[in-house]
Amino acid sequence: MELLKNKILQDGQVIGGNVLKVDSFLNHQIDVQLFNEIGKEFKERFKHKEVTKILTIEASGIGIACIAAQYFNVPVVFAKKQQGSNMDKDNFQVEVFSFTKNKSYNVSVSKKYISSEDKILIIDDFLANANAASGLIDIVNQGEAEVVGVGIVIEKGFQNGRKFIEEKNVQLESLAIIESMEKNNIIFKN
Amino acid sequence: MELLKNKILQDGQVIGGNVLKVDSFLNHQIDVQLFNEIGKEFKERFKHKEVTKILTIEASGIGIACIAAQYFNVPVVFAKKQQGSNMDKDNFQVEVFSFTKNKSYNVSVSKKYISSEDKILIIDDFLANANAASGLIDIVNQGEAEVVGVGIVIEKGFQNGRKFIEEKNVQLESLAIIESMEKNNIIFKN
Numbered sequence: 001m002e003l004l005k006n007k008i009l010q011d012g013q014v015i016g017g018n019v020l021k022v023d024s025f026l027n028h029q030i031d032v033q034l035f036n037e038i039g040k041e042f043k044e045r046f047k048h049k050e051v052t053k054i055l056t057i058e059a060s061g062i063g064i065a066c067i068a069a070q071y072f073n074v075p076v077v078f079a080k081k082q083q084g085s086n087m088d089k090d091n092f093q094v095e096v097f098s099f100t101k102n103k104s105y106n107v108s109v110s111k112k113y114i115s116s117e118d119k120i121l122i123i124d125d126f127l128a129n130a131n132a133a134s135g136l137i138d139i140v141n142q143g144e145a146e147v148v149g150v151g152i153v154i155e156k157g158f159q160n161g162r163k164f165i166e167e168k169n170v171q172l173e174s175l176a177i178i179e180s181m182e183k184n185n186i187i188f189k190n
Numbered sequence: 191m192e193l194l195k196n197k198i199l200q201d202g203q204v205i206g207g208n209v210l211k212v213d214s215f216l217n218h219q220i221d222v223q224l225f226n227e228i229g230k231e232f233k234e235r236f237k238h239k240e241v242t243k244i245l246t247i248e249a250s251g252i253g254i255a256c257i258a259a260q261y262f263n264v265p266v267v268f269a270k271k272q273q274g275s276n277m278d279k280d281n282f283q284v285e286v287f288s289f290t291k292n293k294s295y296n297v298s299v300s301k302k303y304i305s306s307e308d309k310i311l312i313i314d315d316f317l318a319n320a321n322a323a324s325g326l327i328d329i330v331n332q333g334e335a336e337v338v339g340v341g342i343v344i345e346k347g348f349q350n351g352r353k354f355i356e357e358k359n360v361q362l363e364s365l366a367i368i369e370s371m372e373k374n375n376i377i378f379k380n
Contacts, residue, residue, distance in 0.1 A: 024302070024303075028267065029267045030252075030259070032260055032264075058248065059268065062256075063256040065253075075215075078249065101272060110218060113218065
């Protein structure tokens with residue numbers, strides 16, 4: 001997706017060799033017009049799949065999933081990282097390690113919002129080692145629903161995420177795949 | 191907003207006298223069509239105001255803010271509750287107490303995303319005692335930007351949030367104001 005790649009080249013900052021900072025348009029400030037183009041592109045990539053629900057994980061995935069959901073005409077469910085007093089106790093749960101926060105946390109989705117009839121598209125901002133995506137696939141499996149695909153905005157192609165997702169026989173579509181990155185030099189695959 | 195009130199009456203659950211559970215459409219599963227109507231209504235309520243940016247707080251505010259932002263044609267910034275390795279160190283910061291999580295946490299916004307020229311609309315899912323909204327107003331003030339209004343989906347009219355916001359001379363628009371609630375009996379103001 002050229003628009004996205006250009007935005008990454010223009011505004012992205014590589015920090016310490018492994019962190020790509022895109023907080024000016026993706027995960028702190030949000031460029032809603034860009035998100036609309038991202039949503040359309042996800043629809044295009046998964047146009048032959050029946051989707052009943054989009055699943056993402058708080059916080060950065062929510063905006064992308066909501067805008068994309070308009071093109072699929074389905075609800076969004078976002079997995080929660082913390083337990084609030086207004087949450088169900090009856091949840092699907094999985095432990096996920098966050099690279100950027102450098103800790104593990106429990107991720108949960110109420111059992112009410114995934115059923116065995118659901119065909120679920122998982123959407124997230126980044127794919128690195130597929131910790132979050134694998135966790136979400138696990139949650140969908142706990143609900144005996146079908147994962148119809150994983151849609152990622154930015155994939156770090158030099159990490160192992162793709163391997164883990166494809167081993168599960170799940171269609172993975174990343175809108176920008178980074179082959180390598182260092183300060184002032186981001187190279188995309190293709 | 192009748193559509194929203196009907197949805198609350200149909201799907202909302204009152205728990206323990208003070209918690210309104212609306213996770214089937216607002217803050218866990220998301221009814222994106224309803225969010226579009228909410229976005230349109232916020233645009234209508236603030237149509238005479240110039241808005242350059244929408245500010246919200248993770249996680250539940252993000253989806254609402256992103257969908258609403260399409261009607262204002264502005265970017266969204268969401269305040270973060272946790273520090274990640276990909277975040278700026280140079281932030282506007284405030285401490286906020288969460289009733290549903292029963293703890294205080296630091297909320298921060300990078301100084302890059304609020305400037306003195308900004309006219310900021312704050313959007314959030316709930317208003318109770320205005321802890322989050324007051325924190326966001328404080329952050330906008332730290333950035334010497336203008337708060338043009340606060341847009342809330344559900345206000346607990348029996349708590350003190352409105353008083354705190356109006357004391358700051360900020361226009362507050364809540365799409366559903368609950369006058370009182372108990373199990374199987376939610377009464378709206380007007």
